[in-house]
């Protein structure tokens with residue numbers, strides 16, 4: 272049977288935060304966009320703790336911010352960590368950054384089934400043709416270029432779409448990303464396993480930190496404890512990848528044993544019961560989630576979100592990278608579809624900025640892990656910057672070389688390991704300085720230059736979304752590079768911005 276063929280400007284694979292954000296940002300400019308999502312929403316997903324710039328920056332531009340505000344998600348003011356040299360927990364607050372002061376200095380803790388559903392509905396509202404229950408099977412290749420895709424629709428019919436661009440936003444599981452060429456490189460440094468479940472009636476931290484993410488380091492790894500409502504909590508342990516076999520044999524028992532090993536989490540859960548039904552009833556295991564693809568584009572195709580890369584969950588950067596990469600990709604597509612910028616320049620800009628942002632978080636996270644020491648722990652010893660991870664650091668240098676904000680320090684791995692160790696020390700000192708205050712004041716997020724660098728671009732996206740035309744002009748990332756338009760939806764040559 273001949274496949275029904277349709278035509279679109281952009282065909283998006285996957286309706287998670289990356290796909291729905293990209294679709295909204297391109298459809299809103301009047302382009303013909305289709306989103307093919309395998310599942311029927313709402314569907315479960317992990318990744319519940321967000322950063323402010325996602326909500327007040329990218330989601331403001333995509334049109335989803337007001338619907339998100341109405342949904343009543345708990346307000347996350349920052350993070351509380353039992354991590355590093357201090358035995359007591361310390362807290363950082365988003366609000367201490369002068370850039371983000373005011374109502375926009377909070378993020379949300381979200382049930383992803385609800386959050387992702389709001390974003391996908393928004394894509395529809397902005398004009399995208401969103402089709403659920405549609406699984407993409409492959410792409411249409413003609414020479415070097417991708418010209419569309421094939422999928423099976425909700426009734427099982429095979430269909431074909433011709434599109435000027437295919438954007439793979441299908442997350443970490445689908446194999447479609449291979450179609451851009453290149454390889455997926457897994458990180459050894461962040462090679463861990465996550466085991467997670469949900470609890471009712473866990474304890475809450477005192478106000479104003481009641482809905483902060485709580486991260487607690489212990490001998491076997493670290494725990495996240497994310498309050499999703501007054502009573503529901505997402506609890507996950509990140510441990511050595513080598514424990515996979517033992518854990519998969521009996522995940523329930525393994526999670527219980529890890530909780531018992533970590534006194535603070537055991538205390539928070541002392542009156543709690545594990546949810547055993549519905550979308551939260553299962554104990555889930557995820558591994559091999561830290562990787563990057565060696566190329567993010569091919570003529571006619573782009574990778575965004577987890578399809579391209581993900582580092583590690585400790586600083587809630589996943590949804591940020593997913594939605595930010597979609598903003599970058601949408602600017603490139605909008606510019607090319609309207610003939611404002613040539614395709615090569617637009618794709619180069621997308622890839623350079625996305626890699627830079629990934630690299631900045633990667634570096635920050637290495638420093639963050641480096642800060643916690645536990646000489647007797649296999650987990651923590653493997654998270655030290657040592658001669659053993661030289662090859663990986665080398666790969667990381669190549670990954671961000673030339674586009675990183677700190678490129679001068681990146682020419683050899685010795686200099687890089689030294690810088691990572693220095694970063695870690697600087698961050699630890701900032702924590703120590705504020706956390707030791709008797710008034711219990713929290714650590715200003717931007718007190719350390721390491722964190723400031725990691726959050727800089729996100730802060731800028733947020734400022735531009737709020738100020739629009741009034742925002743200060745940007746400087747290009749590299750000589751001859753482009754800058755974003757005042758409305759944040761296009762690229763422009765730097766001189767005419």
Ligand code: FAD
Pocket residue numbers: 284285286287288289290307308309310316317318319320321322405406407408440441442443444445465507557560575576577578581584587588589590591593
């Ligand atoms: P996804 O959310 O995976 O969406 C992809 C969509 O594509 C899915 O809906 C899927 O059904 C669909 N799809 C797949 N294949 C096909 C196909 N062939 N055809 C059509 N559709 C398809 N991030 C945070 O920000 N905060 C956190 O606290 C956090 N914690 C995490 C904890 C762990 C243990 C892990 C592993 C990750 C965590 N993350 C966190 C990361 C976060 O889960 C991801 O970065 C984020 O979901 C990526 O969004 P995405 O849109 O790229 O992909």
